[in-house]
Structure formats: C-alpha cells, structure tokens
Amino acid sequence: MLRFRVFFQIGALLFYNSNYLFSYEYCPVPGLNCYACPIAGGACPLGSLQHFMVLRRIPFFLIGFFLLIGGLVGRMVCGWICPIGWLQELMYKAKVKKLRINYKPLRYLKYVVLASLVLIIPFLLGEPWFSKLCFVGTIQAGIPLIIMDQSLRDLIGTLFYIKLAITGVTLTAFLFIKRPFCRFICPLGATYSLFNPVSYARLEVGKGCYECDKCRDVCPVDIKVHEEPNSPECVRCLECTTCAHVELKMGRKKEGKPEEVEQYA
Amino acid sequence: MKIYRFLLLLGLIFLITGIYLNENWNIFINARMLCFSCVGIE
Numbered sequence: 376m377l378r379f380r381v382f383f384q385i386g387a388l389l390f391y392n393s394n395y396l397f398s399y400e401y402c403p404v405p406g407l408n409c410y411a412c413p414i415a416g417g418a419c420p421l422g423s424l425q426h427f428m429v430l431r432r433i434p435f436f437l438i439g440f441f442l443l444i445g446g447l448v449g450r451m452v453c454g455w456i457c458p459i460g461w462l463q464e465l466m467y468k469a470k471v472k473k474l475r476i477n478y479k480p481l482r483y484l485k486y487v488v489l490a491s492l493v494l495i496i497p498f499l500l501g502e503p504w505f506s507k508l509c510f511v512g513t514i515q516a517g518i519p520l521i522i523m524d525q526s527l528r529d530l531i532g533t534l535f536y537i538k539l540a541i542t543g544v545t546l547t548a549f550l551f552i553k554r555p556f557c558r559f560i561c562p563l564g565a566t567y568s569l570f571n572p573v574s575y576a577r578l579e580v581g582k583g584c585y586e587c588d589k590c591r592d593v594c595p596v597d598i599k600v601h602e603e604p605n606s607p608e609c610v611r612c613l614e615c616t617t618c619a620h621v622e623l624k625m626g627r628k629k630e631g632k633p634e635e636v637e638q639y640a
Numbered sequence: 641m642k643i644y645r646f647l648l649l650l651g652l653i654f655l656i657t658g659i660y661l662n663e664n665w666n667i668f669i670n671a672r673m674l675c676f677s678c679v680g681i682e
Binding site: 409410411419422432434435436437438439440441442443445446447502503506507509511512513515516517520521527530531532533534535537538539570573574575626 | 642643644647648650651652653654655656657658659661663675676677678679680681682
C-alpha cells in the first residue's frame with residue numbers, strides 16, 4: 376500500500392485539476408489546490424472558508440466536511456492526497472545540504488495563520504487575506520493566467536510582486552527543510568491536525584521499540600514517532616510503518632490491553 | 641460514546657445542514673468566480 380502513495384498523490388493532483396474532463400466546483404477538495412487555476416475541478420477548502428468569513432455566514436457544509444475527514448483519518452489527507460505536500464517531498468529530494476528545524480514554537484504558527492488570515496481578518500475586513508498571500512495561488516493561477524491573458528497582465532500591481540517573492544522564498548525552503556509549509560504555515564493542515572489524537576485511524580508503537588530514531592529519519596515532518604505517535608504534526612504518510620514496531624490501527628485503543636510487537640533487530 | 645463517532649455524527653449533521661441550505665451550490669461557485677485574490681490582482 377505504502378509504495379502506491381505516490382500514485383494517490385498523482386491521482387489527487389489530476390482529480391483536483393480535472394476541469395477539462397468534468398467540474399465539481401460546488402464541492403471543496405480535501406487537499407490544498409487553488410480554485411482560481413484554469414483547470415481546477417473543485418473548490419479550495421481554504422478559499423471557501425475565507426469566502427464564508429467575508430460573507431459572515433456559518434460554513435455548515437465545510438465544517439461537516441472537515442469533521443468527517445478529520446474524524447476518520449486525521450491529517451492523512453496531507454500525506455496522501457495533497458498536491459502541495461507531494462511538491463514539498465519531491466523538492467526535498469534535491470541533493471543539497473539539509474536543515475533540521477527543531478524549534479517547537481514554530482509548530483504553532485500555522486494555528487496563528489488559521490485564526491488570523493483565514494478566519495478573523497477576512498471576517499473583520501471583508502477580504503480573503505490568506506488567498507492574497509497564498510503561494511499556491513501564484514503557482515496555479517497567478518503565473519499561468521498572467522502568461523495567458525494580456526488584459527490581466529495590465530492589472531498587475533504590488534500585490535502580485537509580493538506574492539511572487541513569497542513563492543520564491545517558500546519554494547527555496549522546500550529544498551532545504553522537510554515539509555516546511557505543512558509544519559509551520561498551512562492552515563488546512565492546522566485544521567486536520569486537531570483531529571489527529573482522536574481520529575478513527577491512528578498510529579501505535581509496540582512495546583519492543585528501542586527508540587533507534589529510524590522512524591524520525593524517514594518521517595517527512597521530522598517527528599519522533601515513538602514519543603508521540605498521534606502527534607498533531609503527523610501527516611499519516613505511514614512511512615514509519617516500515618518499522619515493525621509502528622502500526623496503523625483503526626478505532627480507539629482498549630484500556631489495559633497493550634499490544635506487544637516482536638523485537639525487531 | 642467514542643470521540644471519533646461523535647465527530648463523524650456531528651460532521652454528517654453539518655454536511656446535511658449545508659446541503660439543505662444549498663450553500664454548496666451557491667456559495668462555492670460564487671467564491672471561485674470572485675477569486676482575484678489568489679491570482680494576485682487587487
């Protein structure tokens with residue numbers, strides 16, 4: 376199953392951008408994908424959420440959507456069907472010197488971004504400020520549309536250049552740091568991460584684990600799986616399950632019945 | 641009741657309420673048409 380993850384990621388990218396085949400723009404997609412992109416099939420969940428904030432309406436459909444996905448698999452969307460997560464993994468494979476960032480307070484930045492740029496500022500000012508700064512919009516919509524449409528080229532202003540600069544910095548960071556956008560910035564990841572500790576799908580570490588940290592080496596978000604298997608940071612890519620001590624389980628753990636896994640040498 | 645069951649039930653209720661209020665058809669399509677912000681044009 377794990378070796379097919381890349382096919383899920385490619386499939387999600389094609390499905391989210393399938394406007395040339397069919398359109399389902401009335402429905403949000405689970406991963407981050409800009410709906411201003413000319414070939415986008417579905418709606419961006421963050422763009423839609425901001426739009427509801429601008430309208431000052433409760434997004435019932437979106438809340439239900441997040442609760443269902445989060446309640447079932449937690450943050451698995453980020454690891455399996457988010458095109459931006461895949462882009463980060465691909466770019467991190469570049470053979471350059473890598474940086475390991477362990478500064479824990481940075482983890483909370485994504486919740487600040489969610490609360491401020493996605494919820495509070497659009498609600499108060501009536502403008503979707505996360506979209507205005509989002510680098511995904513620049514890659515998928517800004518650059519292609521500016522190239523294709525002369526009339527849009529005439530409308531370029533400071534904001535577009537700010538977005539280009541943000542995109543440049545973000546893409547450069549992808550080369551050196553493991554999934555920096557997912558870990559520190561992404562408000563969609565922040566939303567799903569709240570469900571990780573309580574979701575139906577969860578990770579369990581067996582008693583035989585001797586904390587060799589191999590799981591951390593393969594982890595795309597650099598967490599110590601044996602310390603916190605259901606960390607809000609975990610994108611549930613399941614790369615760590617290649618170790619015999621880490622397992623994906625469905626349902627909650629039964630109290631008083633810890634499961635043992637054979638010693639792995 | 642297990643927490644994830646409660647979340648799934650709540651999610652289903654919100655989802656059905658959203659569909660009942662027709663918000664998925666009207667609002668998402670309007671949101672997409674208005675999204676110049678994503679492009680970077682003021």
